Amino acid sequence: MASKTLLVARREFLENVRTKTFWLGILALPALLAISLGAGVVLAKLKETKSYAVLDLSQDGIGARIERAARTPDTKDMMQLLRGTGLPQKLQEIKAKYQDVTEPGTDGRDREMPDEMRRELQRAMLDIPASDFEKLMEHGSAATSSDKFEFVDLAELELADRPIEEQRKKLQELVEAKKLFAFFEIGADPLKRLDDFRYVSNNVTDSALRKNYDAAATSVVQKMRIEDAGIDARIARSLQEVVRFREQKLGAGGAAEDVKAGDKASKWAPVGFVYLLWIAIMTAAQMLLTNTVEEKSNRIIEVLLSSVSPLQLMAGKVWGIAATGMTLVLSWVACALLGVWMAPKLIPGLDLPLLDIIGDPLYLVSFVGYFLAGYLLYAAILVGLGSVTNSLKEAQNLLQPIFVILIVPLVSMLFLVEEPNGTVAKVLSYIPLFTPFTMMNRAGGPPEAYEYVLTSALLLVSIWLAFRAAGKVFRIGVLMTGNPPKLKEIVSWLRER
Amino acid sequence: MxxxxxxxxxxxxxxxxxxxxxxxxxxxxxxxxxxxxxxxxxxxxxxxxxxxxxxxxxxxxxxxxxxxxxxxxxxxxxxxxxxxxxxxxxxxxxxxxxxxxxxxxxxxxxxxxxxxxxxxxxxxxxxxxxxxxxxxxxxxxxxxxxxxxxxxxxxxxxxxxxxxxxxxxxxxxxxxxxxxxxxxxxxxxxxxxxxxxxxxxxxxxxxxxxxxxxxxxxxxxxxxxxxxxxxxxxxxxxxxxxxxKRGRDFGIVLHYDGDGTILPQTPGALRVNDHGKQAEIFLHPGADPQTALRWLVDKVRIRKFEHRAPTLHEIFVRTVDEANARLAKDGGARAQESN
Known part of the structure; x- marks a missing residue:
């Protein structure tokens, strides 16, 4: 008996896997992801250079100082930060450790960094406390974005010796004519008042330039005021110091330990998995639906039912498509691993140890396991639906409520990452339709072992119940033609023994 | 065994x-x-x-x-x-x-x-x-x-x-x-x-x-x-x-040329299945096929005349008619009873 189920499953699997469109579909997603990532990098590089001018109303020409500050980010602050993280010493140590192998050879050329050293360097980066890492990233992005802005001297615009009013009028015209992205007005007396600092631009959404200048002007004005007040530089620095709480968590032994930058990255990793899970489950379940409806509408179902029982047929279809979906999922996992392995070799600047995060067994096992469980639950529902409809159009109408339900895991995806063990996360975990997505989503937490046990048990029971119901509906629905049955009729089928 | x-x-x-x-x-x-x-x-x-x-x-x-x-x-x-x-x-x-x-x-x-x-x-x-x-x-x-x-x-x-x-x-x-x-x-x-x-x-x-x-x-x-x-x-x-076929009325199978619309007037005819060049004519019980043939010779040009058991086609059509009549009668009787 089981061998007939296997025959049906094998046919379903081969029919899908043998087509070119299936493999194109499998490769399309990673390819699109790679293209969009690549496009993002290229676009960032291509981003138009924005030119701006500065109208300096101040007596002592602080505009030039601010401009200088904006050009050169505060490396002192950054260095101080770095020293606090202990990263430079660590980098030194690693460098020393691998000195023998990295020293220039006799030919004077640099030798390539060994993989082991590269990994150690990456790990050292991820060991930085998360709060410091965020600050460093801010500095980094400010430094890169400042390349995108081009300062235009008033002399270049032949405005240097004109009266202020004329300069302002001319600059406004240039902004209006889109010759300039923006211009800044430095206030007349920064030591006393700051309300006449102005930024004039017709682009109200892109605020990167203004923020960059805000920070530069703040540091210059603060320095001027400190000097003016005759405050000792050391006292001033201590006054200006910003409080930043050191982010810690409780480790395995109950001792507090710093939250590492790597911890944060690994927390976000589930979002990618949830998204893939969603796509994979939907793809496979819809494949099953389409397939059932087609088989029913071209009447081949009757020939099949003269050889196999309805339950064998249903089980064969469900497992055949499960195998197809598994091929899809495993291909994606392989693509992801390959991508993470290849990316640093293709793009020299990109050296993230993502492999460690994506390769985390908890994520991979959860991904594959929850794909199977989630697929089976939705498969039971969709194969039942498919069996009572006569055309894809009818089936799609019935699918709409399912899609409404499925929006929940997508909407809650980002929210759940921030609170993986919050009440909402816990409640959603116990609703079987959401269990696979929510538990995958929470994997960064991770949830307690008992939660895995309870939610899995609930999910498995639901799958079993759903298949019992689907079997009853399928048995009758699959041979029906004409109008789809009313809900009342379906309920009466479910009551049948 | x-x-x-x-x-x-x-x-x-x-x-x-x-x-x-x-x-x-x-x-x-x-x-x-x-x-x-x-x-x-x-x-x-x-x-x-x-x-x-x-x-x-x-x-x-x-x-x-x-x-x-x-x-x-x-x-x-x-x-x-x-x-x-x-x-x-x-x-x-x-x-x-x-x-x-x-x-x-x-x-x-x-x-x-x-x-x-x-x-x-x-x-x-x-x-x-x-x-x-x-x-x-x-x-x-x-x-x-x-x-x-x-x-x-x-x-x-x-x-x-x-x-x-x-x-x-x-x-x-x-x-x-x-x-x-x-x-x-x-x-x-x-x-x-x-x-x-x-x-x-x-x-x-x-x-x-x-x-x-x-x-x-x-x-x-x-x-x-x-x-x-x-x-x-x-x-x-x-x-x-x-x-x-046993016990069912025999019929006449006629291959002919001419106007088929007069075939139902054949003496003793009960039903006629006219296909244009060929027709099946069923006679009332007791009617004489010879009389029918004699009448038909004057009306149409006969190529073949055969007196034989009804075809399955005829049995099918007649069975449907009879069954429907019976059902209508039963239905009518039930309707009368309920009145």
Whole structure:
């Protein structure tokens, strides 16, 4: 008996896997992801250079100082930060450790960094406390974005010796004519008042330039005021110091330990998995639906039912498509691993140890396991639906409520990452339709072992119940033609023994 | 235990030596007793009792919606009867002998993306054939039926007639003992009709039982050993052609040239089926065919005149009329009672 189920499953699997469109579909997603990532990098590089001018109303020409500050980010602050993280010493140590192998050879050329050293360097980066890492990233992005802005001297615009009013009028015209992205007005007396600092631009959404200048002007004005007040530089620095709480968590032994930058990255990793899970489950379940409806509408179902029982047929279809979906999922996992392995070799600047995060067994096992469980639950529902409809159009109408339900895991995806063990996360975990997505989503937490046990048990029971119901509906629905049955009729089928 | 060959009566036919297949262990391939099937308030089959002897060609007649397909689906255990019993190849449940049955449904479908040889083999494997045997047999059968060039082509590339051939081969690949064909001739061109007819006759020669339903009376009349007719869920008659025709009014078969509109005025005529160049004229009981002939000679040019038993076509049409009249009368009587 089981061998007939296997025959049906094998046919379903081969029919899908043998087509070119299936493999194109499998490769399309990673390819699109790679293209969009690549496009993002290229676009960032291509981003138009924005030119701006500065109208300096101040007596002592602080505009030039601010401009200088904006050009050169505060490396002192950054260095101080770095020293606090202990990263430079660590980098030194690693460098020393691998000195023998990295020293220039006799030919004077640099030798390539060994993989082991590269990994150690990456790990050292991820060991930085998360709060410091965020600050460093801010500095980094400010430094890169400042390349995108081009300062235009008033002399270049032949405005240097004109009266202020004329300069302002001319600059406004240039902004209006889109010759300039923006211009800044430095206030007349920064030591006393700051309300006449102005930024004039017709682009109200892109605020990167203004923020960059805000920070530069703040540091210059603060320095001027400190000097003016005759405050000792050391006292001033201590006054200006910003409080930043050191982010810690409780480790395995109950001792507090710093939250590492790597911890944060690994927390976000589930979002990618949830998204893939969603796509994979939907793809496979819809494949099953389409397939059932087609088989029913071209009447081949009757020939099949003269050889196999309805339950064998249903089980064969469900497992055949499960195998197809598994091929899809495993291909994606392989693509992801390959991508993470290849990316640093293709793009020299990109050296993230993502492999460690994506390769985390908890994520991979959860991904594959929850794909199977989630697929089976939705498969039971969709194969039942498919069996009572006569055309894809009818089936799609019935699918709409399912899609409404499925929006929940997508909407809650980002929210759940921030609170993986919050009440909402816990409640959603116990609703079987959401269990696979929510538990995958929470994997960064991770949830307690008992939660895995309870939610899995609930999910498995639901799958079993759903298949019992689907079997009853399928048995009758699959041979029906004409109008789809009313809900009342379906309920009466479910009551049948 | 069978006295003739010493084998148990329930020995699976597929392990019997081929010549023994024709040898009858059981009298009937199919027995239907008092079977009723309802769909909600609609009675699809009403207390049907029927026996199909082994090794014969048995034809199911009936209008669309009469209950033929429902009966066939119950025999194939696709539907379960609400009451009554069905015995297929000596077993109380067709599910037990599914692998020895072949079924070609009325609405035929194929997997468009599958190759012809694959799909025929697939149907064989679903019937429990050894995979290698099924692959080999599928290629052999397709080649035998003139589709040798199409083994590796997808079903979607075939014409309708070729598709029907492929379906037929999928039904027969596992050498079934009982074959049920629902409307096998519908949509076939004359050449393929002959192929279908020859296939049915060959299966009979090989000792298999063939049941088919049809609307084409001529086909049924030429092929069948036995026939039954079902109308509005009820069995109207069943038996050999001879038994079915026995006791029915003879009619005149007339081949003629001229104006056919006057034929109903033939002395003693009860009903006339006029086909333009040929007509069947049925006379009142006791009316003399000679008188009719004499009258007809003056009216039209007669090429052939024959006095003979009614055709299956005539029996079919008359049965429908009589059954409807009876139902109307019953309905009227019930309506009067309720008043």
């Amino acid at each position: 069978c006295e003739a060959c010493g084998l148990r009566a329930d020995t699976p036919a597929r392990i019997l030596p081929r010549p023994l297949l024709a040898h009858s262990h059981m009298e009937h391939a199919l027995r239907i007793r008092e079977v009723t099937k309802r769909f909600g308030a609609h009675v699809a089959v009403d207390r049907l009792t029927l026996e199909v002897p082994k090794g014969c060609i048995f034809v199911f007649l009936g209008q669309n919606g009469a209950g033929k397909t429902t009966t066939i689906r119950m025999v194939m255990s696709i539907f379960k009867p609400d009451s009554g019993a069905i015995e297929v190849l000596g077993q109380p449940d067709a599910a037990l002998v599914k692998d020895r049955l072949g079924y070609l449904p009325e609405e035929k479908g194929l997997y468009k993306k599958m190759k012809t040889a694959e799909i025929v083999a697939y149907f064989g494997k679903l019937k429990g054939m050894d995979p290698a045997d099924a692959d080999q047999k599928a290629s052999a059968l397709l080649t035998e039926y003139g589709l040798g060039d199409w083994l590796d082509k997808r079903c979607e590339a075939m014409s309708k007639g070729m598709g029907q051939k492929v379906q037929l081969l999928g039904t027969l690949i596992h050498n079934p003992d009982l074959v049920i064909l629902d409307e096998p001739f519908s949509g076939l061109d004359p050449v393929n009709r002959d192929v279908m007819r020859d296939t049915i006759l060959r299966m009979k020669r090989e000792g298999r039982t063939v049941i088919f339903s049809t609307h084409v009376m001529e086909q049924a009349e030429q092929l069948c050993d036995r026939v039954m007719m079902i109308h509005k869920a009820r069995l109207q008659f069943s038996g050999t052609l001879e038994e079915v």
